[in-house]
Amino acid sequence: MAGVDGNGGNGGLTSAEVAERVAAGRVNAVASRTSRSTAQIVRANVVTPFNGLLAALFAAVLTTGRWQNGLFGLVIVVNAGIGVVQEVRAKRTLDRLAVLTAPRARVVRDGAVAEVDVGAVVADDLLELRAGDQVVADGAVVASDGLEVDESLLTGESDPVHKAAGDDVRSGSVVVAGTGRARATGVGDQAYAARLTAEARRFSAVRSELVTGTNRLLRWIALVMVVVGPLLLWSQFRSPDTGSWQEAVTGAVAALVGMVPEGLVLLTSLAFMLAAVSLARRQTLVQELPAVEVLARVDVVCLDKTGTLTHGDIVFDRVVPDSPDDVDEVDEALALCASAPDANATAHALADSFPGGTWRRTGGVPFSSARKWSSVDADGHGTWVLGAPEVVFPDGGGPLLDQAADIASGGRRVLVLAHAPSPARDGVLPVGATARALVVLAERVRDDAAGTLRYFAEQGVRLRVISGDAPRTVGAVAVAVGLPGITDPAQAVDARTLPEDPDALADVLEDSVVFGRVTPQQKRAVVAALQRRGHVVAMTGDGVNDAMALKDADIGVAMGNGAAATRAVAQLVLLDSRFAHLPDVVAEGRRVIANIERAAVLFLVKNVYSLVLALVVLATSLAYPLAPIQLTLISAATIGVPGFVLALGPNTRRYVPGFLGRVLRLAVPAGVVVGLGAFAGDLLIRSLDPGGGWVAGQTVATVVVLVASLWVLSVLARPLNGWKLALLGALVGIVAVVLLVPALASGVFLLDVTPQRLLVGVAVGAVAAALVEAVAGRVAR
Numbered sequence: 001m002a003g004v005d006g007n008g009g010n011g012g013l014t015s016a017e018v019a020e021r022v023a024a025g026r027v028n029a030v031a032s033r034t035s036r037s038t039a040q041i042v043r044a045n046v047v048t049p050f051n052g053l054l055a056a057l058f059a060a061v062l063t064t065g066r067w068q069n070g071l072f073g074l075v076i077v078v079n080a081g082i083g084v085v086q087e088v089r090a091k092r093t094l095d096r097l098a099v100l101t102a103p104r105a106r107v108v109r110d111g112a113v114a115e116v117d118v119g120a121v122v123a124d125d126l127l128e129l130r131a132g133d134q135v136v137a138d139g140a141v142v143a144s145d146g147l148e149v150d151e152s153l154l155t156g157e158s159d160p161v162h163k164a165a166g167d168d169v170r171s172g173s174v175v176v177a178g179t180g181r182a183r184a185t186g187v188g189d190q191a192y193a194a195r196l197t198a199e200a201r202r203f204s205a206v207r208s209e210l211v212t213g214t215n216r217l218l219r220w221i222a223l224v225m226v227v228v229g230p231l232l233l234w235s236q237f238r239s240p241d242t243g244s245w246q247e248a249v250t251g252a253v254a255a256l257v258g259m260v261p262e263g264l265v266l267l268t269s270l271a272f273m274l275a276a277v278s279l280a281r282r283q284t285l286v287q288e289l290p291a292v293e294v295l296a297r298v299d300v301v302c303l304d305k306t307g308t309l310t311h312g313d314i315v316f317d318r319v320v321p322d323s324p325d326d327v328d329e330v331d332e333a334l335a336l337c338a339s340a341p342d343a344n345a346t347a348h349a350l351a352d353s354f355p356g357g358t359w360r361r362t363g364g365v366p367f368s369s370a371r372k373w374s375s376v377d378a379d380g381h382g383t384w385v386l387g388a389p390e391v392v393f394p395d396g397g398g399p400l401l402d403q404a405a406d407i408a409s410g411g412r413r414v415l416v417l418a419h420a421p422s423p424a425r426d427g428v429l430p431v432g433a434t435a436r437a438l439v440v441l442a443e444r445v446r447d448d449a450a451g452t453l454r455y456f457a458e459q460g461v462r463l464r465v466i467s468g469d470a471p472r473t474v475g476a477v478a479v480a481v482g483l484p485g486i487t488d489p490a491q492a493v494d495a496r497t498l499p500e501d502p503d504a505l506a507d508v509l510e511d512s513v514v515f516g517r518v519t520p521q522q523k524r525a526v527v528a529a530l531q532r533r534g535h536v537v538a539m540t541g542d543g544v545n546d547a548m549a550l551k552d553a554d555i556g557v558a559m560g561n562g563a564a565a566t567r568a569v570a571q572l573v574l575l576d577s578r579f580a581h582l583p584d585v586v587a588e589g590r591r592v593i594a595n596i597e598r599a600a601v602l603f604l605v606k607n608v609y610s611l612v613l614a615l616v617v618l619a620t621s622l623a624y625p626l627a628p629i630q631l632t633l634i635s636a637a638t639i640g641v642p643g644f645v646l647a648l649g650p651n652t653r654r655y656v657p658g659f660l661g662r663v664l665r666l667a668v669p670a671g672v673v674v675g676l677g678a679f680a681g682d683l684l685i686r687s688l689d690p691g692g693g694w695v696a697g698q699t700v701a702t703v704v705v706l707v708a709s710l711w712v713l714s715v716l717a718r719p720l721n722g723w724k725l726a727l728l729g730a731l732v733g734i735v736a737v738v739l740l741v742p743a744l745a746s747g748v749f750l751l752d753v754t755p756q757r758l759l760v761g762v763a764v765g766a767v768a769a770a771l772v773e774a775v776a777g778r779v780a781r
Contacts, residue, residue: 012108012126021122028137028187029119041088045080057256060249061628105136108181125184131344131366133175138186141167145341146178146366148427150520160370162427174547177368179341213660214268214600218261221607225259228614232256235618250627259610261603271596271647275588282584283560283575291571293596294555295589296655297536301456301582302526302549305467305474307542307559308579309481310443314345314413316353320438322400330437332357333384333417336376340364344374346386346415349441365424369468370519375424383423383430386439388470388517389416390494393435400435404470409489411476413441413469448580449481455583457484460654462535464513466495466526471516478514485513495522505529523549540579541566557582587652594651597659598716599643601667605712606639608671609678609705616679623694625682625701633738633749634702637731638709645727646717662779669775674708677768685760692752699751703761704768706735711769715776 104115108126118136141163148160151173276286335357338350360379367374373387389404404414417437420430467474475492492514506529530537539553542562550556551569558570559577681704682697717724738744745751
């Protein structure tokens with residue numbers, strides 16, 4: 001094989017060989033994006049069923065010759081334009097941020113190790129694999145030093161698989177221990193890891209309550225329009241009030257336009273997008289947009305100690321030898337552990353204090369989070385094991401090991417260094433090991449951890465700390481940061497005692513909040529047990545051992561400095577790895593769902609009163625009391641502008657389940673009241689002003705709907721504060737100007753306003769507003 005020598009492929013490919021494969025297209029490049037393409041954005045915002053319907057109705061109105069009634073056609077342009085512009089802006093922001101978390105691969109080329117983009121890997125490249133790496137291409141192992149791979153993303157089997165030279169590794173698997181090199185044999189679109197990363201980074205229509213509820217409403221509305229539309233047109237042609245076919249078409253079009261919730265879908269998508277951009281400014285990358293809404297429903301957050309409550313960078317504190325005579329040997333052994341080729345965070349922490357040694361390493365077992373220990377074989381000095389005291393010596397024993405628990409209770413991480421005469425085999429601890437020293441490491445607690453935990457407690461979100469460290473160590477940190485539910489480090493639960501039965505595990509999780517010595521498999525079990533109890537679970541993590549738990553959780557939150565495999569499966573990435581951003585994320589999700597609910601009520605009230613009026617005119621053969629241009633005024637002043645502002649405004653309301661049912665409980669009765677009020681105003685002015693005709697009825701009905709709809713808006717905007725009162729005042733002012741300026745009232749909106757008609761409209765509208773208030777009061781109870 002070119003570029004691969006007989007020494008395990010240490011030379012790798014040459015630059016010329018890489019260029020040949022690039023030219024031949026044998027690369028690992030896969031189209032990957034953070035959102036829809038620009039063409040898809042334009043198509044999704046322009047080519048919609050409701051835009052098509054509005055366009056057809058617009059064309060029908062133009063045939064009548066009254067251009068004002070076609071102004072609703074601008075809704076198509078405005079809705080599509082705003083949607084395209086905002087989503088493209090958001091896409092660019094997210095694309096730039098995604099580059100910061102793009103996975104990288106290490107390859108050996110021209111005899112040196114280099115980092116390249118995953119897409120730059122070519123066939124026959126020599127991949128260097130280390131713990132935490134996700135394998136980015138299918139390949140064959142050419143060198144292995146304790147290499148162990150987690151293939152659970154592929155096979156569902158969670159036990160690590162040892163890989164020796166000659167074994168195959170598949171893209172998508174994760175290195176959990178050791179180091180090795182593999183020659184890439186399968187690259188490109190078929191590589192599993194590339195597909196996984198692309199799927200995690202692209203726009204994804206994640207199921208959410210908002211999206212599901214909105215789509216269900218749209219299907220119902222479309223069905224009603226299919227049934228009512230033809231009947232309505234037939235009724236308008238038969239009505240004695242419509243003196244021409246133009247008036248009949250205008251009335252039918254007005255009714256159908258009123259039933260179209262043209263801005264609801266746009267507003268939902270726009271809220272998701274702007275929330276994602278807002279979070280991006282706070283160093284939070286949203287990889288699946290509807291995840292913003294799901295955050296509003298999170299009621300349990302599972303978090304690791306390291307990297308969330310603490311900074312994650314452990315530092316060496318001290319060594320407690322079993323005997324003063326052991327100091328020299330202990331120092332040499334720790335220097336050997338620090339220089340292991342699979343150096344983890346512990347080894348890096350030891351490296352500064354034990355920079356060199358004279359012993360020679362002849363082998364060993366790399367560290368893995370499942371084993372919780374590692375070993376090195378020293379030429380002429382036996383085997384040395386470094387790991388968790390309760391794992392290396394499960395039966396305890398000796399005064400040295402007794403000290404470990406006392407030190408750990410102070411929040412320190414404690415490891416035991418043990419000596420054995422024979423090496424470890426196949427990941428099994430060597431027999432005859434004796435404790436020679438305790439290695440004490442320290443972590444720095446984050447300054448913002450206490451405030452973050454306090455926020456979640458105030459918001460009714462439960463917290464569960466699940467860590468691989470010693471229970472008392474984790475418990476001490478939890479007590480130090482004021483985690484609710486724990487006052488003594490001894491209250492932390494040792495995960496090795498947890499039951500395997502999901503229901504029994506869920507019972508423990510309800511009562512306890514801190515868990516130590518948790519394995520990767522148990523993290524997944526914890527998530528599953530909480531979900532079985534109906535909880536919506538967010539899981540944070542940075543290590544490769546967290547990847548599958550993040551994937552199982554309702555929301556996976558990865559740290560920006562975490563393993564590539566962890567970032568690939570998460571819906572959110574905290575780019576600066578600060579857990580303190582999570583309150584911003586939860587608050588943003590709650591703001592989105594609460595505001596969209598208010599806006600949805602506005603849209604559906606219009607749909608309901610339009611349907612009520614349509615049914616009334618079908619039953620009475622009267623002319624439809626609103627023209628399309630008047631509905632355009634009503635929609636802009638009471639739905640479009642205020643709905644957009646309210647959807648983007650602040651809102652701290654906690655999430656309450658039942659979005660669709662709650663929206664309909666207010667929108668349906670309120671819409672019925674407004675529709676009947678408009679019909680009552682039309683009938684009343686006909687009796688008071690019989691010579692006014694159809695235009696008089698339209699004028700009064702328009703005023704009634706404006707007054708009642710503005711009151712609906714005031715109900716939804718509560719509690720009223722300065723900016724909301726200013727919004728309502730501005731809208732009332734705009735409506736007053738339109739009604740009182742003849743050039744606007746009659747010249748544009750086809751209204752014939754007289755003092756009598758205005759008074760009747762306001763009076764009937766006030767009655768309708770009072771009924772809306774009563775309906776809102778009953779719904780609130």
